[in-house]
Amino acid sequence: MTSTDPPLGPALLTLATGAAGAALAAFLHMPAPFIIGPALSVTIAALAGLRAVLPRGFRDTCFVVMGVNLGASVTPEAIDTAIRWPLSLVVLTISVLTIIGLGARLLRRLFGFDPMSALLTATPGHLSFVLSLSTDLRADLPRVTMIQTVRVLALILLVPFLAPLLGHGDLPALPPQTAPAMSLLVLVPLLALAGTLGILLDRLRVPAGLLLGGMGLSALGHATGTVSGAVPAWLSVPAFIAMGTLIGTRFSGVTPRMLLQSLGAASLLTGFAALVSLVAAALVAKLLGLPMLSALIAFAPGGLETMMAMSLLLNADPAYVTTHHVFRLLMLTVALPLLVARTRARLAREAAAAPPPPG
Structure with a gap:
C-alpha cells in the first residue's frame, strides 16, 4: 500500500458494502445487479x-480489466455487421453529439455547471470512461457521478415498467453469455500487455490511459481475430462490482443540497437524452424499415450489457443493438478526449482574454 492509498479498514468496509449490494441486487433479480447494487448500497x-474509498492500485487494475472487457465486444462479426448500417450509425453519432452539446449547454445555463463538468456529465454512456476522465481532469466529481449514475439508474429501472407495456415479461437479472471465456493462456498475457500500455499512456498523461490501454489492445486483438472470447465471469464480475462501488464512493461528502440539485439536473438531462434518442430511433426505423423496438434499444443511452439483454429478451435484433452500442463506446472513446481538449483550449483563451483583477 502506498502513502496515497486510504486506510485498509475503510477500503475493506467499502468493498464489503459493495459486494453486499451486488448480492442483494442479484437476489432481487435487478438488471445489471453487479453495477447497480454496489452503486446503490455504497451511495446510501x-x-x-x-468514508467510502478504494485503493488506487485496486481501482486502476479494475480500469484495465474493464477496458479489456469493453474491447472484447469488438469482434470481426461486429465490424461486418456495422458496415451494413452506415446511415444508422451516422444518425447515432449525430444524436450522441447533440445530447452532449445541447445537454452540456443546459447544465451550464440552468444549473451553473463549469464547462468541463457539464461536458462530462452530458456524455450519454461509457460511464467508466467518463469517471476516469473526471478523475484525471479534476472535474466536479460528485455532480458528474451523481447525474451520470441517476441517468443510468433511471434508464435501467424504467425497463421493468416498459417491458409489460410491450407485451413481454420481466427482464432477467443478467445478460446471457454470448461468447466463451478466454483461457488463462490468452487472458494473462493480454492483461499484462494491456496494463503495460495503460501505464505508459497514464504516464504520458493521456486521459483515462489505463482504460484506453486495455480497451485499445483488446479491441485490436478481437477485431483482427488474434484474440477471441470474453473476460471470464470470475474476473469480470468483481470488476463490475468494483466499478459500481467506485460510483458509490463519489458520494462521500455530498450534502443534501448538492444531491437535490443533481437530481433536478439528472431528471432534465435524462429526459432530454431520451427524447433525442427516441427521435433518432424513429427516424432510422422509418428510413431503413427497421423494427422500432430494435432501433429504440440500440439508440437508448444505457449500458451495453443491459441493452444486449433487452434485445434478446424482447426479440429485437441483438446484432444491430450490439453493433450500435459498441460503436457508441468506440465513438465516445475517440470523440470525448477531443471535446475535452477543445474545451480546455477554449477555457485557456477565455482566461487569457479576461481583464486582470483590479489593484
Missing part, C-alpha cells in the same frame, strides 16, 4: 456517513 452508506 456514503450519504449516511461512511
Whole structure:
C-alpha cells in the first residue's frame, strides 16, 4: 500500500458494502445487479456517513480489466455487421453529439455547471470512461457521478415498467453469455500487455490511459481475430462490482443540497437524452424499415450489457443493438478526449482574454 492509498479498514468496509449490494441486487433479480447494487448500497452508506474509498492500485487494475472487457465486444462479426448500417450509425453519432452539446449547454445555463463538468456529465454512456476522465481532469466529481449514475439508474429501472407495456415479461437479472471465456493462456498475457500500455499512456498523461490501454489492445486483438472470447465471469464480475462501488464512493461528502440539485439536473438531462434518442430511433426505423423496438434499444443511452439483454429478451435484433452500442463506446472513446481538449483550449483563451483583477 502506498502513502496515497486510504486506510485498509475503510477500503475493506467499502468493498464489503459493495459486494453486499451486488448480492442483494442479484437476489432481487435487478438488471445489471453487479453495477447497480454496489452503486446503490455504497451511495446510501456514503450519504449516511461512511468514508467510502478504494485503493488506487485496486481501482486502476479494475480500469484495465474493464477496458479489456469493453474491447472484447469488438469482434470481426461486429465490424461486418456495422458496415451494413452506415446511415444508422451516422444518425447515432449525430444524436450522441447533440445530447452532449445541447445537454452540456443546459447544465451550464440552468444549473451553473463549469464547462468541463457539464461536458462530462452530458456524455450519454461509457460511464467508466467518463469517471476516469473526471478523475484525471479534476472535474466536479460528485455532480458528474451523481447525474451520470441517476441517468443510468433511471434508464435501467424504467425497463421493468416498459417491458409489460410491450407485451413481454420481466427482464432477467443478467445478460446471457454470448461468447466463451478466454483461457488463462490468452487472458494473462493480454492483461499484462494491456496494463503495460495503460501505464505508459497514464504516464504520458493521456486521459483515462489505463482504460484506453486495455480497451485499445483488446479491441485490436478481437477485431483482427488474434484474440477471441470474453473476460471470464470470475474476473469480470468483481470488476463490475468494483466499478459500481467506485460510483458509490463519489458520494462521500455530498450534502443534501448538492444531491437535490443533481437530481433536478439528472431528471432534465435524462429526459432530454431520451427524447433525442427516441427521435433518432424513429427516424432510422422509418428510413431503413427497421423494427422500432430494435432501433429504440440500440439508440437508448444505457449500458451495453443491459441493452444486449433487452434485445434478446424482447426479440429485437441483438446484432444491430450490439453493433450500435459498441460503436457508441468506440465513438465516445475517440470523440470525448477531443471535446475535452477543445474545451480546455477554449477555457485557456477565455482566461487569457479576461481583464486582470483590479489593484
